[in-house]
Amino acid sequence: MKIERTNRSGTAARTLARAGASALGIGVVAALALTGCAQSDVGGSEVAGSTSTSSPSAEESDMTSPSPSGSDGAEDGKLPDAAEMEIVAGAKGRGLPPGLEGSTESTAGVAWAPEPGLLYVVTNGSSSCPTFAEPEATFGSGGKEAGVAAEDGVLTVTFVPADNGICTMDFVPTTTVVEAPAESDTGRPVPVQLGDKGKVELEPRDADGEPGPVAWLDS
Known part of the structure; x- marks a missing residue:
């Protein structure tokens, strides 16, 4: 009877030990996950900040964009070359x-x-x-x-x-x-x-x- 109780006690102890280890492992995994999320947020802010810094502002875009030209590609007020004009009345x-x-x-x-x-x-x-x-x-x-x-x-x-x-x-x-x-x-x-x-x-x-x-x- 004594031996049986001892075995049961040992089994219970092992079961409790395993449960404690599992709880500890879950706690460690949860802590690591929270740390990873925090780092991801920080990294995301850095990427967003970097993207915002590299993108030109509206003022810079206006300065660097080429000016629109006329549909014909000729300057305003300039006649076309007579060698290229259409042969129709009024040209x-x-x-x-x-x-x-x-x-x-x-x-x-x-x-x-x-x-x-x-x-x-x-x-x-x-x-x-x-x-x-x-x-x-x-x-x-x-x-x-x-x-x-x-x-x-x-x-x-x-x-x-x-x-x-x-x-x-x-x-x-x-x-x-x-x-x-x-x-x-x-x-x-x-x-x-x-x-x-x-x-x-x-x-x-x-x-x-x-x-x-x-x-x-x-x-």
């Missing part, structure tokens, strides 16, 4: 289209464009105050001042009034595409009144799909 460009011969003496000239029924009207003058032509030419619309009547069969180009302002003293060409009446593009020479600047004889194209020769006003 304007700086310089001369391909196939046209310039003049360093005349102030204005006209030529047939490659497209049927369209003219190239070229004006030479200040690059800061260019002279443009109206997008449509008519027969006999020059009025009594220009001495042009419809029955004379003279094709008349009208120029847009120039804006007042300070103009540079250079001498460069500007081209406007102008629509002409269909009955004027017949493959024969046609007289053209260039506003109040004077009259020229416009020669036809040498070949379809090519511009015609420029008829320049006498200087």
